[in-house]
Amino acid sequence: MTDATPGERIALPCPACSPDVETVHEVLKPGGHVTVRCTDCDHVHKEQIPEDTTLERDVVVSQDGDSFSAKVDVPEEETLAVGEEFLLETEEAIMTVRITSLETAEGREDEASAEAVQTIWSRAVGNVAVNVTMHPKNGRHDETESFKLQVPGDYEFVVGETDTFGDEEFTVEGIHVRDDAHGYEHEKMDFDGDMAFAKDINRLYVRDETSTAWSAW
Incomplete structure (x- = not known):
């Protein structure tokens, strides 16, 4: 994630208040060593953020009887499973969705690697x-x-x-x-x-x- 932009929020350990558990940080200044601010304690520090390899996957979201399609970046090494929830960011809103099915070349699966998944079927569970x-x-x-x-x-x-x-x-x-x-x-x-x-x-x-x-x- 070397292309972090100012204002972007990322998960990182905070050396001041949470050295062992990731908290939400706001990117203040991008670069080789990104300047970030912990949103929990306001501590500002520099971090070198490794570049993640992600795969773009289609997502179909069901909500109140209707459905729409979106895209999501999934870490390449991730294994997805029915029942898991994740945040989906679209132009209209950020919502929590739950995986209901995973479509691969072999058909619908309950669990599959990100590489094998073609479409993530889900439903909105925030409201x-x-x-x-x-x-x-x-x-x-x-x-x-x-x-x-x-x-x-x-x-x-x-x-x-x-x-x-x-x-x-x-x-x-x-x-x-x-x-x-x-x-x-x-x-x-x-x-x-x-x-x-x-x-x-x-x-x-x-x-x-x-x-x-x-x-x-």
């Missing part, structure tokens, strides 16, 4: 639309309502807990997680205390807790 099926308080399934809820991808839904979004108030009764979600023991969860992140949820089953004012007069 997501969660499918919700809501049952009324009286339990009548013929009055079941379905809708989508826009929330941050890291929002936690917990079985047995009540959530409020605008005019909607409901108690989570069950969670069905996505195929590309990792770290969950079961695909379907319905025990109190079971938790899943919004970005991992395929469908949320809830009970309506909205109180409706009424009068007998």
Whole structure:
């Protein structure tokens, strides 16, 4: 990365506050030894940044039922896998996406080297639309309502807990997680205390807790 430009942000260890773990640095002055500033402690220091060999790969991003294509530079030695997340920078925005499939010359794979990958299939997980099926308080399934809820991808839904979004108030009764979600023991969860992140949820089953004012007069 010898072509670093002023204002660019790169990951480097900071000799002042984080010598062993990389932190975000801002490039102040490019050159053979780049002048950088740690964004955590403002320490300014010079670093020689080795040139990375990267491969440009196509990315298809699915977001709220739509999809678009972009490009991403992947380190040549990198191994990619379904379920991994990375930051994708486009002209419109910087977003977090999760790999859902890897297309190679041999077909779709769950894991492949960057060199073998032709297209990275992914979905946006920074902000997501969660499918919700809501049952009324009286339990009548013929009055079941379905809708989508826009929330941050890291929002936690917990079985047995009540959530409020605008005019909607409901108690989570069950969670069905996505195929590309990792770290969950079961695909379907319905025990109190079971938790899943919004970005991992395929469908949320809830009970309506909205109180409706009424009068007998």
